[in-house]
Amino acid sequence: MTRGLLxxxxxxxxxxxALPFExxxxxxxxxxxxxxxxxAFLEFMAPTxxxxxxxxxxxxxxxxxxxxxxxxxxxxxxxxxxxxxxxLRQAHPGSTWLLRPAIGEVDSxxxxxxxxxxxxxx
Amino acid sequence: MTRGLLxxxxxxxxxxxALPFExxxxxxxxxxxxxxxxxAFLEFMAPTxxxxxxxxxxxxxxxxxxxxxxxxxxxxxxxxxxxxxxxLRQAHPGSTWLLRPAIGEVDSxxxxxxxxxxxxxx
Numbered sequence: 001m002t003r004g005l006l007x008x009x010x011x012x013x014x015x016x017x018a019l020p021f022e023x024x025x026x027x028x029x030x031x032x033x034x035x036x037x038x039x040a041f042l043e044f045m046a047p048t049x050x051x052x053x054x055x056x057x058x059x060x061x062x063x064x065x066x067x068x069x070x071x072x073x074x075x076x077x078x079x080x081x082x083x084x085x086x087x088l089r090q091a092h093p094g095s096t097w098l099l100r101p102a103i104g105e106v107d108s109x110x111x112x113x114x115x116x117x118x119x120x121x122x
Numbered sequence: 123m124t125r126g127l128l129x130x131x132x133x134x135x136x137x138x139x140a141l142p143f144e145x146x147x148x149x150x151x152x153x154x155x156x157x158x159x160x161x162a163f164l165e166f167m168a169p170t171x172x173x174x175x176x177x178x179x180x181x182x183x184x185x186x187x188x189x190x191x192x193x194x195x196x197x198x199x200x201x202x203x204x205x206x207x208x209x210l211r212q213a214h215p216g217s218t219w220l221l222r223p224a225i226g227e228v229d230s231x232x233x234x235x236x237x238x239x240x241x242x243x244x
């Protein structure tokens with residue numbers, strides 16, 4: 001079983017928008033150097049989720065965790081993402097695709113945001 | 123000088139989308155019980171930023187920190203938010219309005235998201 005991580009973000013017209021997402025990828029690469037990680041976008045930016053998923057499979061991954069880099073889970077996470085994931089499951093039935101909760105719903109992330117909003121860095 | 127915290131999020135049609143944002147407010151209230159905090163939305167949800175800002179001033183706040191609860195800083199943070207903030211500054215010249223960086227650009231939050239994406243809770 002070769003694990004891979006597929007991070008799914010919204011995308012925006014302004015390229016500076018992607019900076020925190022690229023920082024997350026770098027931080028993951030530093031913590032887990034051997035782990036295949038790809039960032040994908042719903043719109044405005046490349047690659048798409050199916051493209052990034054194809055790339056992970058081509059890299060040999062057969063157990064792929066999909067992490068929505070969204071603060072809240074609305075239509076993009078509850079509707080658009082499952083539809084895109086269904087395409088990947090159909091194209092790559094030999095791989096397992098696990099959908100994880102939106103990153104903003106993870107307790108440790110909520111806690112970090114509350115501390116940061118208060119101006120505390122840790 | 124009475125400090126207040128104004129948290130600015132995007133908003134969505136699905137009311138469940140707001141859950142992590144409400145959790146942040148609760149976490150802040152637990153950490154800083156006396157601090158006035160209001161959550162405001164760009165669209166789909168109430169109150170708006172001007173409404174929530176008015177409420178903080180009515181509550182006696184004259185130094186208000188505005189924290190964008192956005193992962194990336196694109197058009198909403200770089201263009202829409204400063205325009206809304208200009209309205210508040212004009213309506214309440216006796217208060218200081220400080221614009222903070224997008225929450226997703228804060229290093230400790232990037233770190234928490236990277237750990238959470240890897241499946242580590244702390």
